Amino acid sequence: MFAFPDPVPEKSAMTPETTNSLPPSIKHFIADATLATDEVGASPCQVYQFSKGNERFFLKTSTPVYAPTTYSVLREARAIEWLTGRIKVPELVLLAENEYGEAMITRAVPARPLADRIHAGQPVTHLFQEALRQLQGLSIKDCPLHAGAAFRLKELEYLISKGLHEQEYELDQWPGVHSEQDLLRLLHASLPEEDLVFAHGDLGDSNLFVDDKDQIYFLDLGRAGLADRWMDIAFVHRNLREDVSEKVADEFIKSLPYADVPAKREFFMQLDELF
Incomplete structure (x- = not known):
């Protein structure tokens, strides 16, 4: 039986200084959950996983310099929204941006x-x-x-x-x-x-x-x-x-x-x- 991705050790957790740069709605959703770095992939985006209750989520962020590119988190969110109901993609839970960049939260897939x-x-x-x-x-x-x-x-x-x-x-x-x-x-x-x-x-x-x-x-x-x-x-x-x-x-x-x-x-x- 497949399960959710294993938690990443907390030693790679996001720092409080970095957390403070997140949009307010994103910070509110994460609350006091530990953000652990997800090391898979070579994208310049930052990806973290965290738990709330019995569910696992992913936070993905991109900086403003990548806004015109395919590394843009907002662009990926648009793709997820268009594909939802057409093929299986992660559930987009929350999307926001501020002067520090773009951020989205998705629910982990059961695979x-x-x-x-x-x-x-x-x-x-x-x-x-x-x-x-x-x-x-x-x-x-x-x-x-x-x-x-x-x-x-x-x-x-x-x-x-x-x-x-x-x-x-x-x-x-x-x-x-x-x-x-x-x-x-x-x-x-x-x-x-x-x-x-x-x-x-x-x-x-x-x-x-x-x-x-x-x-x-x-x-x-x-x-x-x-x-x-x-x-x-x-x-x-x-x-x-x-x-x-x-x-x-x-x-x-x-x-x-x-x-x-x-x-x-x-x-x-x-x-x-x-x-």
Whole structure:
């Protein structure tokens, strides 16, 4: 039986000084609960977990410099609101902002990360396939969120201009690419014609949670929105290749109901390198 995520040791708890920067409604909800840092993920957002009664919650915050990006907590909250009732996502409990940034509280989902099954050597391809089926099967006619290639490339330019991009990267894997500006030029020159669907934007085994009945919950939805269908596929392929095997990753691509487009998969891996 799956359970809520285990509590993080209190030694990593949020400091009183940091707590004081939270919007009043957020502080009121947390009250005297201990905020413990959640270490999963590489986002610049701060994530904490805490308990109230017998329930567990997560607090996520982002600073003002990330407001125009997909790291914005308000943007993720909009995605959660739009997706609620369409697919399984965390319940948005509270959302607020002030001069220090944006903050939201979500209720913990009754499931465990898909990564747990990978670490246990269990098959996961069918769960990735089901996740894609659910995402790409959503009607997008009224979707307010755009996360396409041009949008994400503009975001990358902003992050680079502010020095907020990933500082550990491997650009030499692509011929003629040796700097951030080289990569930007390559991405501009290879922007794909998009086959738009609803995409998660960062689909991987730490952002998919699964319960004991194989029901899937989608987390970390800041990059979600209208995008090319190969964005999510590229992330799943990389996840399977790196954490399961090359063979399983290739079998996943062959199982898709449409022909592979390697150039698009490579584009989205290039685009992600500095995030």
